[in-house]
Amino acid sequence: MAKTAPEETMATPLPVLIDRYCDIWNDPIPSARRAHFDAVMTPAATYTDPRAHTAGPDALLAHIDNIRAKRPGARVLRNSGVDMHNNIARFGWHVEQEDGSVLMEGIDIAFLTDDAQKIAAIVGFFGPLPPA
Numbered sequence: 065m066a067k068t069a070p071e072e073t074m075a076t077p078l079p080v081l082i083d084r085y086c087d088i089w090n091d092p093i094p095s096a097r098r099a100h101f102d103a104v105m106t107p108a109a110t111y112t113d114p115r116a117h118t119a120g121p122d123a124l125l126a127h128i129d130n131i132r133a134k135r136p137g138a139r140v141l142r143n144s145g146v147d148m149h150n151n152i153a154r155f156g157w158h159v160e161q162e163d164g165s166v167l168m169e170g171i172d173i174a175f176l177t178d179d180a181q182k183i184a185a186i187v188g189f190f191g192p193l194p195p196a
Contacts, residue, residue, distance in 0.1 A: 137162025
C-alpha cells in the first residue's frame with residue numbers, strides 16, 4: 065500500500081490576508097467581526113491611526129463598533145496592491161459610503177508574524193501623502 069504524503073498547509077496569499085482584515089471593519093455582525101479578527105490577527109495585535117490606539121480584539125472591535133455606528137453602511141476597501149518586505153506590508157484603502165461615494169482614503173502598514181500569516185500590528189495614515 066502506497067503512503068500518502070501529509071497534507072501541506074497552504075499559505076494565505078498576502079492580498080487575501082489583507083482583504084480578510086478589511087472584513088473586520090465591514091462585517092455588520094459583531095460576532096463575525098470577532099471571527100475575522102481571530103482568523104487574521106494575533107491575540108495581542110495593536111491598531112494605531114491618527115485618532116486611536118488599541119491593543120487586543122476587545123479594544124479594536126469596540127473602536128470599530130463606534131466607527132460603524134457613526135457611518136452605517138460604510139465599507140473599508142483595499143484600493144491598491146499589497147507589497148511586503150521583512151514581514152512588513154503596505155496597502156492603500158478607502159472608505160466607501162453606502163451611496164458609493166468615497167469618504168476618505170489612506171494607507172496602512174501591517175506588521176506580520178514570522179510566517180506572514182497573521183497581523184501583529186497595523187498603523188494607518190489618513191489621506192494622501194503630503195507634498196514635498
